[in-house]
Amino acid sequence: MHRILINKELCTGCKNCVLACMLKHSESDNIYTLDLENIDNDGRGHIELDKDNKPVPIICRHCDEPECVLTCMSGAMSKNNETGIVSYNESKCGSCYMCVMSCPYGVLKVDDRTKQVVLKCDLCKDEEYPRCVANCPSGALELQKEDAYAR
Known part of the structure; x- marks a missing residue:
């Protein structure tokens, strides 16, 4: 990891x-x-x-128990338990921004152009x-x- x-x-x-x-x-x-x-x-x-x-x-801390993954309703945020990487799948994103609001470090943000894509490490x-x-x-x-x- x-x-x-x-x-x-x-x-x-x-x-x-x-x-x-x-x-x-x-x-x-x-x-x-x-x-x-x-x-x-x-x-x-x-x-x-x-x-x-x-x-x-x-x-991004790629947390052990990432709040962004726990609050993501569409499955766009996921954690690979082998690598520890928390990933974002834009095609699954419903643009609800629960991940952005739940990140305790304030790392996630919405793109400035479309306001529909989450920028994620x-x-x-x-x-x-x-x-x-x-x-x-x-x-x-x-x-x-x-x-x-x-x-």
Whole structure:
């Protein structure tokens, strides 16, 4: 099972994780051609400031017992018990946004263009490491391949 661990003490707020995610889910070939003003180019995570004005990465935790899956009435949200990845199937989505409202981390969001698709981290499933982890220069994000969570 895989999980992204966040060490907020190491986060500098550089937003490399956000940009890497945006690039991964865009049509652009490289960061220099990524149109940051295009509403279709949106990251699956973001950076917020905590009560002390320190940056904190907000990224899907792929929870052990994901509220988004438990509240999804259409079956669009599901958890793979082998990999631990919580996935979103757009074709099953009824656009009720119960998943968005139930996420305790505030990670899930609705796309800006159609207001009908949920933007959800897929851990860059076709790559060895999620782009956010691979592009974090401070080590605030780490991919843990967890045997401890295997059942």
